[in-house]
Amino acid sequence: MDTENSVPGRPGLAFTPAEYQQRVSKLRQTMMQQRIDVLLIDEFEHLAYFTGHVPTAAMYQCCLLPLSGDPVMIIRSLDAGMQQEMSWVETCVAYADNEEPLELVAAALRRYRWDRLSLGVEMDSNILLPQRLARLKALLPQTSFVDFSRHMWEQRLYKSPREIDYLRRASEICDSATLAGVRASAIGVNERDVAAAIYSSALRSGADNTRLLLMQSGPRSNILHAPLGQRVLQQGDVVHIEMVPHYRCYTARLMRPVLVGEPEPQALEIAARLIALQDAQFAAMQPGVSAAEIDAILRQQVLTEGLRDSYSNISGYSLGLVCIPRTSDFTRVFLPDSSWTLQAGMVFHMYTSAQGLAFSETILITDRGAERLTQLERRAFIASEEI
Known part of the structure; x- marks a missing residue:
């Protein structure tokens, strides 16, 4: 691993935890403006930008970001080592390849009592395919789904x-x-x-x-x-x-x-x-x-x-x-x-x-x-x- 530009003490992190948290704080301000209680982040670039984790494309992975409290990652267990190395997020649900990741997303929302709140979703995501969105809506009948397109792309325009x-x-x-x-x-x-x-x-x-x-x-x-x-x-x-x-x-x-x-x-x-x-x-x-x-x-x-x-x-x-x-x-x-x-x-x-x-x-x-x-x-x- 190239450590020349790594964070001291955390060579896998591309940025300090403080910089990631500043990004999340700004994102939460936008969530409040858009009346979003929990944000489902699944576009790979946004996962990398806000959490540090860069998943593989074979199976669905995401981050659940509430307005307050710790974010929750839903990741493929095969990528768990990479997530621990590259991400500042500590709460993580890792699934086996024979499990259905969308069911785990729904289960996590219910576990944290987020399933009756407004859930922001990236309607412009390359990852949240129509079938996946339909499946999530079927699993979460009491959740209010809100389009959160464009906002994360816009935040990323200004470089640190x-x-x-x-x-x-x-x-x-x-x-x-x-x-x-x-x-x-x-x-x-x-x-x-x-x-x-x-x-x-x-x-x-x-x-x-x-x-x-x-x-x-x-x-x-x-x-x-x-x-x-x-x-x-x-x-x-x-x-x-x-x-x-x-x-x-x-x-x-x-x-x-x-x-x-x-x-x-x-x-x-x-x-x-x-x-x-x-x-x-x-x-x-x-x-x-x-x-x-x-x-x-x-x-x-x-x-x-x-x-x-x-x-x-x-x-x-x-x-x-x-x-x-x-x-x-x-x-x-x-x-x-x-x-x-x-x-x-x-x-x-x-x-x-x-x-x-x-x-x-x-x-x-x-x-x-x-x-x-x-x-x-x-x-x-x-x-x-x-x-």
Whole structure:
């Protein structure tokens, strides 16, 4: 286990018990406003954020959080050791694989006399499937179920100093692993060998996830989310590298193109222009500024200059803690009709692409404006160059 950024005396905890309890205290204020007596937390990211426990996806697990008193975890016994290592919550019901977890949730609510109260549920959860919700309602006929969507996502938008430390570490992994990919790229090299160099660097640098790269090359370099292939790099190829490492469940993002062989002057011109437009976007990212205004700085000019025929995707989105089954956080996105404003403490993945070239950064909003957490030089790299 990496103990460099662990809590003293509790190496499994990503944050101090006091920080977790501050999060819970703020969450309880929202529960009171929404007239929720007990909250059922089952989205994996929210379990990680409020309790420290990151469950496996095979069977249902959750936390019951009352307005006062200790929370109660309902977890698979196979994950009990992990829960004890990673979570500050002490009250835990562990079930065997032949038991029905939803029945244990209902039993816990009855045991603590919470079954006649209002129960907040995450209707926007990836885990509380319709069948599970229907089963819970059948088991708890006297419980008042209340939709608690959006609230936990909103609370997580504002990062604490320790969260920002983890994002900085993930950003450093992005930088160093991308350079490893640049060094490994050359004419005649299989793109999987490039990916292997990137993975090796990221894992050695502390990445704790195994899906930490999106990479394509040649004609597929403009398909940003395509799977890795078996291409052998050729003169004129573009290698698209997008880093998505996690550190203590916090993810940073970085995109850079690598030009194989002697680069075409037009490619370098397009790269320089995309970077300039994105730099103008970053310079405007101040607290209180409209997200739509930030988006327009890039989007409109890319289209006006003919760098793209259309621009249907977002130009940025929220970053922070990410757990399966999701890979990205779209609590906030940058679009022409975005109605929200930037605030200090928010972190975003800001990206743009055109004609097979893509650039992105992990951006923290501070009281003074945008700070780039990823620090790699902003340019198109050339394969096999001295770096």
